[in-house]
Amino acid sequence: MAKKDKKPVVGFYGLTGCAGCLLSFIFNENEIVSLLGMVDLAAFPFIKGKQGDKEFDIIFLEGVVCSNDDLDMLKKLRAKTKILVSLGACASTGCIPAYRNFIDEAKYLPLMYEKVHRIKDKDPKPIDAYVHVDFTIPGCPPNREEVKSFIKQLILGKTPRLYNDPVCVECKLNGNHCLLDEGKICLGPITRGGCDSVCTNGRFECWGCRGPCPDANYEAFIALIKDKGHNSRTLKERMQSFAGLKLPDELQIEDAPDYVG
Amino acid sequence: MTNFTLSKVDLNAFIKSLSKNFDVYAPVKDHVVDGGSVRFKVVSDAKVICLSENAYYPLKELFFRKKEVLFKYSEKGLEVPVKKVKSKAILGIRRCDLHSLANQDRIYMREVPDPYYIAEREKTLLIGYHCKKAEEYCFCGSIDLQGNADIMLYELPGNKFLVEVHSDNALRLVESLKKIFKKTDIVIDAESRKIEGSNRLQKKDVHSFYDNPGWQEGIDKCLSCAACNFHCPSCYCFNIHDEANVHNMKEGERIRTWAGCQLKSFTRVAGEHIFRDTRKDRFRHRIYHQLQYFKERYGTTLCSGCGRCIRFCPTKIDFIDILNRM
């Protein structure tokens, strides 16, 4: 066992988000005691009463930057840690909140908290739009196994590696029947795997929450979906839902539909 | 060897008697969990068996496991798990899958004897099924098919199978079930061993096509999803990684999983170099390994002509058609 003073000082923090990504650490309920034993946990909203204010070795940060408060906090945290890990889809791609970038302001303003005007301070962006991010753990929410394995690798002195293969790989290993062949729009081939294909295991198509697979062949994929009788607008809207600002520029829709009412 | 007949009505009795000593696997079609695809599953009743479609996923996963714990490590040393495997009897294996299984046996039983594979594979009883008509993407007639079953079933008129017996064990088994296996003089001639419409691949020698512009059409449609690898009954590549035990990080398991050559990660080596980085290199490599490299080394194609890599490719890239036009 590593000596007590050698344990990495770890903090979990959230910007604007739902806290679900922070929970993906806690969801390792059978291993959490051992995981906590490996680190010096200095900050974690659900676990620590008082959040530490020291220097960190690793900070896991969830949530999207969409206010000046978020940005201030992000910059402070970056300055306090050696390693910054973007945890989950909001921090990594902008995810659903980033949809605001594609909507006409007049359409969403009435939906905002009337008294908390600072919320409209900033267009929602992933954290790497502002600071350097050392590692990314994608997903909405991240796979708890991946969070666990990430920590184990760091403790073992390995460089944690992002899963680069498409979702289809785990989907096939899990023995599923391909939903594309059933005519559904499954984003598996263009989406980064590592989720153990949790959606398609339940026969629900992949919506791309882990962001684009680096080797995605968009042209072929879009042609395939059109061939199945879907229009490319529907497809792009779906691709944009979770991949947010990480979708290649030419595939972004600038005028997202009016979901108000 | 003597041939026999088996009435389809007696298939159930045959399965019941096999079940005493074997886990009996056969192709089963399920709409609820498998989206209407056919899978090899343990059966106890002939009613559920579907011989009219080839299985969605190949047989190899029963031997070359998708995930295999090779050993456990700790400060005390290594511990290789002892596999306790019930013998399998697999019914309804098509000629193409027998060919692929023979190739897997070559790699994992003879070239590099693999105890994990051998434990699953030895004592397995293979009961083949001669399908009559090729499915849309099949091309087994263009392949010099190898591989044998212990028992081979051919369709006969009158709701019967002709039963060819190819091993001593199988003969003992068949002769012990005199009530359902009846001796016969019927033999299968060369013509009836052929499968209708399966001779699609005309350009079998792909040597000279390496730089042919014809590949581009396939490459442009390829999503690099590796479905072709995972549906292939022949592909035998794997990855290995260590998984430390979270409760004691000095212990853990070394794990082997299936790998696919269509993925960039497949050829990532130390220093982050990826030596088949382009889709083109990866796409072409699969076809060349299947039709040329393996043959140069072992005298038979790795490919069995089952057509799964086309049928279950999301964009249905028909590389047979592409080759024929080169």
Ligand code: SF4
């Ligand atoms: S269901 Fe989706 S993730 Fe699974 S193989 Fe098909 S396209 Fe890929």
Ligand code: SF4
């Ligand atoms: S299944 Fe088709 S699209 Fe997927 S990697 Fe293979 S050839 Fe490419």
